[in-house]
Amino acid sequence: MQNSQYLSAALLTWYAQNRRELPWRNTSDPYAIWISEIMLQQTQVETVIDYYHRFLNGFPDVARLGQAEEEDVLSLWKGLGYYTRARNILRAARVILEKFDGVFPTVYTDIRSLPGIGDYTAGAIASIAYNLSYPAVDGNVLRIISRLDGIEEDISLQKTKTRITARAAGLIPDGKAGDFNQALMDLGATVCVPKDPKCTVSCPWQTECSAHRDGKESILPIKKKAKKPIEYHYAAAVIRRNADILMTKRQADALLANMWGLPLVCLESGISPETRFGHEWGLEVTNTVYLGHVKHVFSHQIWQIDVYSMTLNDESQVDGDHNDRPLAWVSPERLKTLPVPKAFQKVLSLGSFF
Numbered sequence: 001m002q003n004s005q006y007l008s009a010a011l012l013t014w015y016a017q018n019r020r021e022l023p024w025r026n027t028s029d030p031y032a033i034w035i036s037e038i039m040l041q042q043t044q045v046e047t048v049i050d051y052y053h054r055f056l057n058g059f060p061d062v063a064r065l066g067q068a069e070e071e072d073v074l075s076l077w078k079g080l081g082y083y084t085r086a087r088n089i090l091r092a093a094r095v096i097l098e099k100f101d102g103v104f105p106t107v108y109t110d111i112r113s114l115p116g117i118g119d120y121t122a123g124a125i126a127s128i129a130y131n132l133s134y135p136a137v138d139g140n141v142l143r144i145i146s147r148l149d150g151i152e153e154d155i156s157l158q159k160t161k162t163r164i165t166a167r168a169a170g171l172i173p174d175g176k177a178g179d180f181n182q183a184l185m186d187l188g189a190t191v192c193v194p195k196d197p198k199c200t201v202s203c204p205w206q207t208e209c210s211a212h213r214d215g216k217e218s219i220l221p222i223k224k225k226a227k228k229p230i231e232y233h234y235a236a237a238v239i240r241r242n243a244d245i246l247m248t249k250r251q252a253d254a255l256l257a258n259m260w261g262l263p264l265v266c267l268e269s270g271i272s273p274e275t276r277f278g279h280e281w282g283l284e285v286t287n288t289v290y291l292g293h294v295k296h297v298f299s300h301q302i303w304q305i306d307v308y309s310m311t312l313n314d315e316s317q318v319d320g321d322h323n324d325r326p327l328a329w330v331s332p333e334r335l336k337t338l339p340v341p342k343a344f345q346k347v348l349s350l351g352s353f354f
Contacts, residue, residue: 239263246329
């Protein structure tokens, strides 16, 4: 196995010359680092930067966040996706207020105990904010170490992850945990990328890498294929009352829970959208006009949505709840402040609301 000191020194030298300038690298505040790490899960850096600034402007510290309403947090998260992250951030902030007197915890096990924080995020916060020697192993690190050591076991298996985590931990130099983990993040994002890695151009570990030596860069890492997302076919109703639009707050146990969208029904062969909206929502609609089609891809679902403009025959049908799903007329001004997920932003754009 390669000399750990040499590998660590080579990576840190490379990092000093090639580190990405990112806003969350200009602080040692664990709160800000935590927010950035949660936002960066499954989201590109370029997308996160504006959301990061906006979120910290709205909730500059744990106390302000922990006292916020969920709808306000979701509103600032609007468009970033994976909304469970935002809900867990709020839950964790409340735990910090109640259990840690409003001070972000400094002990790894306490950090790891917070809602929404797993091994990777806890390691990233502990190392970057406090320079504690914990690895931060995500998909990038699994890929880099599997190539470095020529590991041909499936990286989705726990035993392989455990092996790679131990290897990454062994490479952390004393007093340099934060820089080392961020260096690995940058190496995976810019050099040791999934396809066509830049091995011969700028990799600091090129001469020590088993995959490069054996010509297996395109083979490693080995990972079983993810399950194919399930596809659903829906109809969405764009119903206006003057400038207002009829919307619903989604149920707490549904995908995109507690966020705002349009009335939605599953499409069935031989049953008209008008009939479906009558059965499921208690809405008597007419004057149906097809506006277009929207496709939205989640990690585990694909929504195919036919969008229709409709007229509500009796506006009193909006009063109260319909099948426990509240309906409300939303003005253009209020719409700007509501947490509306990307899927429904696409739908609303067909009706000229976004």
